[in-house]
Amino acid sequence: MSTAEALPPLDELIASLAVDVPDFPEPGVVFRDLTPVFADGPAFRRMVEGLAAPVLVDPRAAAVAHTDDGRPGDPGFDVVVGVEARGFLLAAAVALHAGVGVVPVRKAGKLPRERIAAEYVLEYGTATVEMHTDSLRRGQRVLLVDDVLATGGTLAASVALVEELGGVVTAVSVVVELAALGGRERLAPHAVHTLWTT
Ligand SMILES: O=P(O)(O)OC[C@H]1O[C@H](OP(=O)(O)OP(=O)(O)O)[C@H](O)[C@@H]1O
Numbered sequence: 001m002s003t004a005e006a007l008p009p010l011d012e013l014i015a016s017l018a019v020d021v022p023d024f025p026e027p028g029v030v031f032r033d034l035t036p037v038f039a040d041g042p043a044f045r046r047m048v049e050g051l052a053a054p055v056l057v058d059p060r061a062a063a064v065a066h067t068d069d070g071r072p073g074d075p076g077f078d079v080v081v082g083v084e085a086r087g088f089l090l091a092a093a094v095a096l097h098a099g100v101g102v103v104p105v106r107k108a109g110k111l112p113r114e115r116i117a118a119e120y121v122l123e124y125g126t127a128t129v130e131m132h133t134d135s136l137r138r139g140q141r142v143l144l145v146d147d148v149l150a151t152g153g154t155l156a157a158s159v160a161l162v163e164e165l166g167g168v169v170t171a172v173s174v175v176v177e178l179a180a181l182g183g184r185e186r187l188a189p190h191a192v193h194t195l196w197t198t
């Protein structure tokens, strides 16, 4: 058996490293803690590659984009937008992998310049996310990245911000989809890619 064949499927690897924490941050919520998955080098690399893969039009583009010789490469998206805070860990790595830039969706009160805002309801509370008004160019193709898709409130608000700025959401990629909470349906018709559905 080759080394590649010996690798466990990515969803099984993530499931084996993630830790379920009952009643966090409030009673009734089972918190899926992905920090051990992020801390595992091979798992982190495979997650980053997996988040980009469904929209990485030319698999060679990433390698080309990493060079400094100016050769063009089209990864299939122009920028990665990542959601504070856990989404930042992934979005920056996906952007580096694909050879594009990264733009933050931040929680309220963190961005210093002209910004737009969207409010949403979480599985545990409410929040507001913001983007700088000049953080995207009209028509830019966006890969939206976060760690967890639960109710979809955070990502729906993020999609609204991206679209208000004229960005085109090419796809939404997450590590974990908590299917019972209906986030995928809430984000329709946008394509949602997930590495582990539970
Ligand atoms: O689909 P939803 O119901 O909107 O939930 C998913 C969101 O919740 C978590 O973020 P959280 O707001 O806890 O912030 P953090 O990343 O700063 O911990 C997670 O990282 C997602 O962004």
Ligand SMILES: Nc1ncnc2[nH]cnc12
Residues within 6 Å of the ligand: 029, 030, 031, 032, 033, 123, 148, 150, 151, 178
């Ligand atoms: N159950 C959960 N576990 C981890 N992150 C979350 N974000 C929203 N719901 C979550």
